[in-house]
Amino acid sequence: MTVVGTGVLITEAQRAGRAVPAFNVITLEHAEAIVAAASRFGRGVVLALSENAIRYHDGAAEPILAAVHALATHAETPLGIHLDHLIDDALVEEAIHGPLRPYVSSLMYDGGALPYADNLAHTQQVVDAGHAAGLWVEAELGHVGGKPGAAQSAHAPGVRTDPAEAAGFVATTGVDALAVAVGSSHAMTTRTARLDHELIAALHDALPVPLVLHGSSGVPAEELRRAVLAGMTKINIGTALNLAMTASLRDSWKADPGATDPRGYLAPARLAMRDAVLRILDELR
Numbered sequence: 700m701t702v703v704g705t706g707v708l709i710t711e712a713q714r715a716g717r718a719v720p721a722f723n724v725i726t727l728e729h730a731e732a733i734v735a736a737a738s739r740f741g742r743g744v745v746l747a748l749s750e751n752a753i754r755y756h757d758g759a760a761e762p763i764l765a766a767v768h769a770l771a772t773h774a775e776t777p778l779g780i781h782l783d784h785l786i787d788d789a790l791v792e793e794a795i796h797g798p799l800r801p802y803v804s805s806l807m808y809d810g811g812a813l814p815y816a817d818n819l820a821h822t823q824q825v826v827d828a829g830h831a832a833g834l835w836v837e838a839e840l841g842h843v844g845g846k847p848g849a850a851q852s853a854h855a856p857g858v859r860t861d862p863a864e865a866a867g868f869v870a871t872t873g874v875d876a877l878a879v880a881v882g883s884s885h886a887m888t889t890r891t892a893r894l895d896h897e898l899i900a901a902l903h904d905a906l907p908v909p910l911v912l913h914g915s916s917g918v919p920a921e922e923l924r925r926a927v928l929a930g931m932t933k934i935n936i937g938t939a940l941n942l943a944m945t946a947s948l949r950d951s952w953k954a955d956p957g958a959t960d961p962r963g964y965l966a967p968a969r970l971a972m973r974d975a976v977l978r979i980l981d982e983l984r
């Protein structure tokens with residue numbers, strides 16, 4: 700049994716001055732690639748399934764989560780299983796009290812697009828219920844000052860998390876980790892993001908909990924390493940795997956436009972994702 704609490708991985712990583720990488724699972728091939736890379740590298744990582752990915756599976760979280768859990772159980776390295784960017788109350792309930800609970804180590808409640816007061820109240824409820832069920836809970840704060848109610852996702856370009864507001868949010872909600880807005884954004888296909896390292900240091904000083912960087916695929920390796928040194932403790936990566944998978948599929952179909960057996964093109968695509976994960980593990984060693 701090698702499925703562990705995400706908090707356990709985080710504590711170990713903090714002790715070693717490192718970060719825990721969390722990789723997004725969309726298909727079973729993603730999960731196989733991540734587990735293969737983590738096992739080969741001998742490093743504990745988090746497998747994350749987002750609400751969006753669950754929607755892709757026709758809203759059925761349990762089949763894919765059960766498969767991910769089985770893969771992780773047979774892996775040679777400790778792995779966490781995380782539900783990411785949850786906003787749907789029914790899915791949160793399934794994760795905390797329902798059929799998904801045996802499969803997950805942690806969840807992220809994403810109230811980042813809600814007005815601050817709503818995000819605060821909702822996150823607090825999810826944290827209380829999650830903790831009672833033994834789950835590690837991450838939340839997000841990306842509210843920017845300005846018009847009341849005009850909150851934005853923490854990963855929209857230009858959005859920044861305010862350290863004083865974040866300190867109040869963490870104290871009130873009791874959340875275990877906070878996703879912060881420091882310059883990265885989701886789904887970037889080039890590694891050109893520049894992070895606000897002064898803000899990362901200020902947030903690290905102001906907050907008693909680990910900081911989480913979303914949208915890390917768009918961040919250059921050197922920027923990622925600096926961010927970890929400044930206190931970023933969980934690094935979420937999704938797009939890098941999708942880029943590797945899609946490039947491999949294009950190559951396969953170019954080489955054999957008549958291909959019909961999915962194994963012929965999915966096997967190299969899975970290997971390409973494994974290599975993408977290995978590269979990131981090497982950058983974050």
Ligand SMILES: [Zn+2]
Nearest residue numbers: 885913914935
């Ligand atoms: Zn994210």
